[in-house]
Amino acid sequence: MLKHRRRHRRLCSGIRFAWSFSFILFGVSPVSAQNLENERGPLPTLEITPGDVKAFRTAVLRFRAVGPPVGEERIAMLREEIERSLVFSSLVLPLEHDAYLASEDSPAFDEGRGLDCDAWKQSGADVLLQGEVRREEGRFRADLRIWDIARCKQIKVGRVRGDRDDLSELGRIIADETVGALTGTRGVSATEIAFISDRTGTRELYVMAADGRRQRPATRSDFLKLAPEWLPDGKAILYVGYQALQPSFFLTSRSKDIAAGPILLDLMKGLPKYRGRFDPTGQELAMVTSVDGAAEIFRVTRKGNQMRRLTNNPAIDISPSWSPDGREIVFVSDRSGAPQLYLMDRDGGNLRRLTFTGAYNASPAWSPDGRWIAYETRVRGQFDLWLIDPSGQINFPIVQHPRSDEAPSWSPDGRKIVFSSRRRGRDDLYVMDWNGENLIRLTSRSGRNIQADWGPQLR
């Protein structure tokens, strides 16, 4: 027995010795297993890169009417309008209703009923939109809930009101809010585009919804109109009218506090005004007028005082476009012998040439985020649309077509561009994503449709 115990003691001491020796040799200790992740250093890291999925798949439930009856048809129309506007955004794709594996009716919010997220996940939805709609003081109001299906969690709860007793307008606003909840920037289906059309014989100013619907004239008179420009608050549109011998500025307004009609009549009397572009505050105007036979750019307040000349040379300087921070202006000048883009500060200083390729570059439009300037460039006698960054380092085409694409204008969210194109033989307006995808034709009636200017978001 004693023999056995002693042998055991000796064995144990040997093991202890061996263990401590191994720790010295190999750095292995009994606690190291618990710290495995630390011992191994950085965690395994996997990089995920984008695929081709560019739209959130969304289930849009039928809204629930609260209060006075709204009517089944109008409720259905509201959902149709929401879905149509989501499609226009090209960021959110409504699911087919047949794919729904759960009820397509919004529950009453005060019931507090949960969402069957498993069923919606099986339906293929990333996001779900549900809501209640009611009429309130002559307008419609909607209460929204936007769900993230993967987390089964509400990511936005909100309330929107239309300006009019118009459910389709409310539907566009709801769609824009949904886009905003997923991307951080609201959609633009509730915005409008001003443009010039001669469909009735004279070139008039027209306005349409961003997706091309509800086209209607904003002016009706017998003189030529060109170069529409929204005020940044969206309450009025500036345009150039050829009412007299020389072109001059006019406003058409949908607000009672802005008078429609000619403006800045006393400014540089007798000189033609070809174009005006509001700075981001709407308080100042970069305008193009002709002095001594050469088009020059001036800056002036809306009231017509404190005028400042920004360019001064025998060449033609036209088409100013403000940077979104209002500090710089990009414009077109042929001072090098051919039309090219130039940049200058708002006081006319710090002039530098931006484009060095292409023999004819024109119609610059600065993007709302300031990162890009869209412009047209002539290629084999036709114009293509290109983007260039303000440093001039990056320059690439976004639209290339055998027929001309001209006069780009950015949507206020910077995701889309409206432009005119002759690809169907006559001038029509098209809209596309800024990278050239999702092209949609907006106008199809007779006549030329040109010089689009995308209006601001109003809420």
Added chain:
Amino acid sequence: MNIELVGWHDEHSLDHRRRLRNAMLVSLALHASLFAVMVIESSPTLAPMPEFISIELLAAPPTTSRPARPKPAVAPTPPPAAEPAPPEPAPPAPPPVTKAPVQVLPEESPGRILEARPEPKPVLRRPVRERELSYEEAMAALDDELGVDETVDLLRPAPAPVEPEDSGAIGRRVSFELVAWSRAVQRLIRNKWVTPSNFRNRGLATSLEFRLSATGAVIGNPIVVRSSGDPFFDDNAVRALLTVAPLPPPPEPGLQVFIFNAEGN
């Protein structure tokens, strides 16, 4: 036996040097056994991991149906692939450690790699050391399975999966199983991750840390450990991960870091 008898009967008279020798013998024996255990236990789970595994799927198949069981849509025409397939791994220098694992791989159907995780494949029954491949070897073996088209695309971008200066070949060993799992996961998420145009060209990337169970379930909420600066982009990455969850059973459960890089394509 002899030593033991001597030691027992005449402990006090035992030569001091003999006792020391006994202890040394025991110690050496234990060391040898310990060392043997360590060598055998140096399985892929303990092998140094590459800090970064970046695998491009530029020729990913169209994502038509359910992403849960992605299969390469382009079945790399079996007959031609099978004929030259038993490829010796690059004539000039076959790696000495791995015994031509690629000889096993072409026997499997191209799609199985992504879905046959639960059942151990023949290659996995081999001794652990034989399963270890260098990153390039594992990629090459996987390319053999996925077909020639993807091989070309995979080689082209050379996304620097491991920083070249930080490694010898030993530091870059990674199991074939891990590479296959990584690819399957990348493909799954790419097919669900919504990246609208306004998330692109802005240099956005976000890192998510989360814990994976052995079955591939995401345990708890993923944590944004490095934000892109755009909360909507971060949120969207979390949404993409949770949409595809559960992931295929990982070769190594536990903490994971996924980098969602909008510019990575």
